[in-house]
Amino acid sequence: MMKRPDFTEYWSGVAEEVAKAKGEKAEVSELPIRSTGGSTGYAVTIIGTGGYRLFAWYSVPRGRGPFPALLQTPGYGSVVGVPAYEPRQKYVVLALCHRGQRKSDKPYAASYPGLLTDGIDNPDKYVFRDIVADCLSAFDFLLSRREVDKKRIAVTGNDLAYMTAGLRPQTSAVLVTGELLFRAVGERRTRTSEYPIEEFNDYLRTFPRRRDAVEATLGLFDPLGFASMVKAKVMISCAAPAKGYAAPLAKLVRQGDLRVAEGRGHTDHVAEEKWIDGALAG
Amino acid sequence: MDLEAIQKFRSSVKRPADFDRFWEATISATNKVPLKAEFNHVPMRSNEAVDVFDVRYDSYGGLRIAAWYCAPRGKGPFPGMLMVPGYVSEPMLPKSLAAQGYAVLSAAPRGKLRSNGQFNPGYPGLLMHKITERDDYGYRGFYMDALRAFDVLLSRPEVDPTRVGVQGGSQGGALTLLVASLRPGKVAAASAGAPYLCSTMDAATLTHSYPYQEINDYLRLQPDDEPKLRATWDYYDIHNFVDRIRCPIIVNVGLNDDVCPPATGYALFREIGGGKKKLYPYENCAHDAGTSAGHAAVVRAFMASKLEPGR
Numbered sequence: 001m002m003k004r005p006d007f008t009e010y011w012s013g014v015a016e017e018v019a020k021a022k023g024e025k026a027e028v029s030e031l032p033i034r035s036t037g038g039s040t041g042y043a044v045t046i047i048g049t050g051g052y053r054l055f056a057w058y059s060v061p062r063g064r065g066p067f068p069a070l071l072q073t074p075g076y077g078s079v080v081g082v083p084a085y086e087p088r089q090k091y092v093v094l095a096l097c098h099r100g101q102r103k104s105d106k107p108y109a110a111s112y113p114g115l116l117t118d119g120i121d122n123p124d125k126y127v128f129r130d131i132v133a134d135c136l137s138a139f140d141f142l143l144s145r146r147e148v149d150k151k152r153i154a155v156t157g158n159d160l161a162y163m164t165a166g167l168r169p170q171t172s173a174v175l176v177t178g179e180l181l182f183r184a185v186g187e188r189r190t191r192t193s194e195y196p197i198e199e200f201n202d203y204l205r206t207f208p209r210r211r212d213a214v215e216a217t218l219g220l221f222d223p224l225g226f227a228s229m230v231k232a233k234v235m236i237s238c239a240a241p242a243k244g245y246a247a248p249l250a251k252l253v254r255q256g257d258l259r260v261a262e263g264r265g266h267t268d269h270v271a272e273e274k275w276i277d278g279a280l281a282g
Numbered sequence: 283m284d285l286e287a288i289q290k291f292r293s294s295v296k297r298p299a300d301f302d303r304f305w306e307a308t309i310s311a312t313n314k315v316p317l318k319a320e321f322n323h324v325p326m327r328s329n330e331a332v333d334v335f336d337v338r339y340d341s342y343g344g345l346r347i348a349a350w351y352c353a354p355r356g357k358g359p360f361p362g363m364l365m366v367p368g369y370v371s372e373p374m375l376p377k378s379l380a381a382q383g384y385a386v387l388s389a390a391p392r393g394k395l396r397s398n399g400q401f402n403p404g405y406p407g408l409l410m411h412k413i414t415e416r417d418d419y420g421y422r423g424f425y426m427d428a429l430r431a432f433d434v435l436l437s438r439p440e441v442d443p444t445r446v447g448v449q450g451g452s453q454g455g456a457l458t459l460l461v462a463s464l465r466p467g468k469v470a471a472a473s474a475g476a477p478y479l480c481s482t483m484d485a486a487t488l489t490h491s492y493p494y495q496e497i498n499d500y501l502r503l504q505p506d507d508e509p510k511l512r513a514t515w516d517y518y519d520i521h522n523f524v525d526r527i528r529c530p531i532i533v534n535v536g537l538n539d540d541v542c543p544p545a546t547g548y549a550l551f552r553e554i555g556g557g558k559k560k561l562y563p564y565e566n567c568a569h570d571a572g573t574s575a576g577h578a579a580v581v582r583a584f585m586a587s588k589l590e591p592g593r
Contacts, residue, residue: 033499036490078395079370079405085490102404112372112395113327193329193378206326239574263574264566266538 004219011167011220014129017049018136024051026141028058038062039088048099048137049130055103056138057081057095059088065147067092068172068280073135073157073164074098075178076196078105078112086273091280092148096138098131116181116196117203121213123220128182135164143170152280155232159183159223162249165234166226173233173279175272176249180238182221184245227252235275237261237268283488283545285537285563291545293481295521304416304517309464312342312426319434321351331355332380337387339434342426348396349373349431350388351438352380358440360385361470361589364432366450366457367394369478369493370405382582383591385441389431391424391457409496414510421479421518428457429464436468444470445589449581451475452542452569455533456520459550462531463523471588472531473581476539476571480520481546483512488543521550530558532584534577536567 004010024047034041034057042058057080061067069092074080079102083093097103100110110118110127119125139155142148154173155161159182165174181196189200204211219225227249234256238246243260250256257275261268283291298304319339327334337349350373354360365388367373372395376386392401393408403411403420411420436443448469450458455477462472478493486497501508516522531554535547544563551561562580564572571577 033503036502077370078372081370081492082406082495084492085495109395113375193381195375195377198375198377201329202326205329261574262566263570264564264572265536265568265570265574267566269568 003225004216007220007225010123014049014133015136015167018133018140021047021049021051021137022140026144034059034082036085036088041082044094044141046096046137046141049133052099052108052130052134053104053106054099054134054137055097056141057083057093059083059093060147061089061091065092066149067147068152068154068282069094069142069148070276071135071139071142071153071155071161071164072096073138073155073160074101075158076112076116076181078102078110092142092145094138094142096134098134100127100131104134113195113199113202116199117214120203120217121207121210123217126217126221128221132160132163132167135160136167139164139168139171152282154276154280156276159221162223162230162234163221163226165232166223166229169229169231171230171232173235173276174230175235175237175276176246177237177272180223180242180246182218183223183249185218185222186215188245224248224252233257233279235259235272235279237272239263283543288537288545288548291484291549293521293546293549294484295481295519296516297522298516301517301522305464308342308422308426309429312430315340315342315344317430317434317437319437327375327377329377332377334375334377337434339430341392341430342423345392345400345423345427346397347392347427347430348390348394349434350375350390351386351435352376352388353385353438353440354380354383358385359442360440361445361447361591361593362387362435362438362441362443363585363589364389364435364446364448364461366428366431366448366454366461367391368450368452368454369408384585384589385435385438387431387435389428391427391431393420393424397427406492406496406499409493410500413500413514414507416514416517419514419518425457425460425518429461432461432465432468443468447471447473447585447589449473449585451571451573453478455542456480459520459524459527459554462529463526466526466528469529471585472527472529473584474531474533475573475577476535476542476569477520477533477547477550478542479518480550482515482519485543485546488545489540491541494541521553524550524553525555527554527559528556530584530588531556532560532562532580534562534564534571534573534580536564536569536571538566539569539571541569
């Protein structure tokens, strides 16, 4: 993959917009119904770029902090769930709903399929430019919290987690799981009709003349372009068929591990959880 | 819970005396609503092998419900497949399955995107929506939306009505079992993965994972309501439907599933009627229930053997 010459300039522009939005304070409200004996749940509204109001689930372990933190970047789908019970007992957990997802769907409501190609022929209007910005705003929220140990923040999720780690050097660890949306799309899309990758095929079948523009935009979003900026420990946990295109995300960073998932959810989850625990150990 | 305990688990679900009457009345009320099915071709999502349609139909209470329909190009007849969605996931657009020769309807029951204009309890939310009111509980209409989706699929002239299957995982597993139970002479084959909504009140005591955790969250604040929740759930629990199933059916569970406890899947499997049933337990699997450990291929082969795409 060739990194676009304007890659750094493009993402610097995004970072500047996020920095401007930081002036507006987040709203934090306790949610007794989502609290447990070991953690307190909150509803958070973070102000993203353009003044967009972003919802996030926030959970803080009971007891004296500061605590290590997890930022769960959102997956590809309309719903972001309340964070799982077990990590909430030991980590501050922030689960972001990016713009377009439920609870962050006013004024913009995402379509599935549809989100992945919304505005893709213009990198300045591509919806994922704002979605990456939303992840940075969420990270900055964690940095602003007294109960968070700033030296122990992990980011989890798909490409968005890796991109966030690249754009936020304060990230201690990044765990990448699930299907990658932007890695090597040009080649992968020709071998599948499964969604969400099929959205790229649908778009190019409908607008064949926009192919160059789409490829140019995707050149800014392939997570490989962020590898040189990632300072965190990295774990890429991928399915066997994804190994070929996922592996460079681990190889090209200073501290990268690649794990090919066994396809047995319990075994894979335990391994991933163990890795996060090790990466965030005090 | 080890395998022996999983196998020995007994559900606490009770079958209300008027269970059948309640559902007959619900189905009767649904049948009074004209289907008004519309199929609008979506050129952007169609390709050289598959036509894609945005589907709308009316359901219980008069709500307009959405679905995707994907059919192979050509004359047919094709075997049909109803796909029913999980709790939080959006219904998939099943183009790749259609490319294998099936005419596929992927339902978006009320509350899912495109079906949430009049009913939108959210997630978390759906499981608890009016849970103490049996007659108005959110899943009453939701179940009917899934059942009606099967009827919409059967209404298509290119679908062979003797070769229609149902499949789904998690909540989709529950809805698969529901449709197979309530359309016993019409469903030709069913595949239910990691079934949700079975032994529901027991399941909440066996896990801290959502969606069942919604029940625990609620009861933490309102513990005195437990009998009311149980009373409602005895009418909705999938455990109480499945003795009506007559089609060949496969069920898969993950033995380490922390979302839908495998013990509730075993208890449900024992209740399934018919006899042409097979359980696939997967060690070291969680809510994936073996999908990536070989079960996807099992489902594909099972459906192909029963429904014969390309015949």
